[in-house]
Amino acid sequence: MVVSVQIAPPDFDPVFAALADHTRRDIVRRAINAEEGVLELASHYPMSFAAVQKHVAVLERAGLITKQRIGRRRVVRTNPEALLVARRLLDQYEGLWRARIDRMNQLVAETAGAIDTVETKESKR
Amino acid sequence: MVVSVQIAPPDFDPVFAALADHTRRDIVRRAINAEEGVLELASHYPMSFAAVQKHVAVLERAGLITKQRIGRRRVVRTNPEALLVARRLLDQYEGLWRARIDRMNQLVAETAGAIDTVETKESKR
DNA sequence: GCTGAATACAACCGTATGGTTGTATCAGTG
DNA sequence: CACTGATACAACCATACGGTTGTATTCAGC
The missing domain is CATH 1.20.5 (Single alpha-helices involved in coiled-coils or other helix-helix interfaces)
Known part of the structure; x- marks a missing residue:
């Protein structure tokens, strides 16, 4: 019995909001190719580690990236979906x-x- | 003499920021088809006229819509570019x-x- | 089981954002 | 010209955002 799979209606707000920042867009771009931890990512930007960490959190909440433990770091990947x-x-x-x-x-x-x-x-x- | 037409590099920040709001996205959607003035637009949303006016201003600054005088109203059109x-x-x-x-x-x-x-x-x- | 690298989280600060109300401008119409 | 419909703009308020510094947590490796 197929129960008409309810795809959660995507709320666009957090997605577009996340993309409305240069740094975050750059993180997305980087995370498409590279597999960097948050610390490595942070090294590219002229701001504190915590700031970059926040950006990553915003992207993660928007579903634009995911984090996966690899060794001691959490590698950031963008979610093409x-x-x-x-x-x-x-x-x-x-x-x-x-x-x-x-x-x-x-x-x-x-x-x-x-x-x-x-x-x-x-x-x- | 072709002077290598310098297209202004688009700053994505205001565009995505403008799209990161449900009301503004709805205005964009409406303005694709209809040709409504700001007052008419405002009638669709549960907020003051001034609030909608601000949203329109944000969209206009982002280049997502344009306003054109027609009679006494300023008709809002979305800019597909x-x-x-x-x-x-x-x-x-x-x-x-x-x-x-x-x-x-x-x-x-x-x-x-x-x-x-x-x-x-x-x-x- | 300690130590330290990598990350997470909390508190704080200045500024931007989304909403309000009120007042001013501006162009058709009687 | 006066009136009024349509829009613009300013002031204000609460909350969110982007940044900081400082402290806690969590594993990997010795």
């Missing part, structure tokens, strides 16, 4: 945009045959 | 991700033929 979540929203907007264009073209095509229908479309307030 | 800016960054990350996968596959392929090269690749600290 979370990136897709954000991208899908933008794609959706793009879809709406295209739909609008299509509708406008459609409208133009119709109007070309019956110009006086314009009055009914444009609500002048 | 800005959405693309954000999307391109995510695409770039996805590219890095794929590149990493490819490199790993490459590595596996090489290793299959010469197992003892593993030592040189894995830096054990």
Whole structure:
């Protein structure tokens, strides 16, 4: 019996908020390729270790990265799924945009045959 | 004489920050299709007109929407270019991700033929 | 089982953010 | 010109955010 698998509706707020910081975006970028611990990551940025640690925490809460113990360090990896979540929203907007264009073209095509229908479309307030 | 058109390097911070709010994302979505003034927009949300106005200002500063005078109202339209800016960054990350996968596959392929090269690749600290 | 490297966490500070209310500007319309 | 619909802007408040320093925790390795 398939119970219509409820995918948790992603809350975009923390994802976009996490991406709205240069340092955090750079951490994401780094963590795509490298496998660095938090201390190693911190060495790249002109701020305290604790500050970087906080950034990592923000990214982790947003689901953009995960940490895994390896030896004594916790290696940071980016989670491509979370990136897709954000991208899908933008794609959706793009879809709406295209739909609008299509509708406008459609409208133009119709109007070309019956110009006086314009009055009914444009609500002048 | 083409002067190597310098596209201003987009600062992603305000774009993602603007998208990190449910109300603002909804404004963007609405403004893709509809052509509403700020007052009309505000009517959709459970907050004061001024609050919505601020949200619109944030979106405008981020370049995600534009306002155009039509009659007495200022009609809000989303700027698909800005959405693309954000999307391109995510695409770039996805590219890095794929590149990493490819490199790993490459590595596996090489290793299959010469197992003892593993030592040189894995830096054990 | 100690020691120390790597990480986590708490407290604090200045500034930014999201909301409010109130007042000012500005352009159509009677 | 006066009126009013639509917007802008300023002041204020509570809370969140990005940074700091300092202290606690937790394993890896000897």
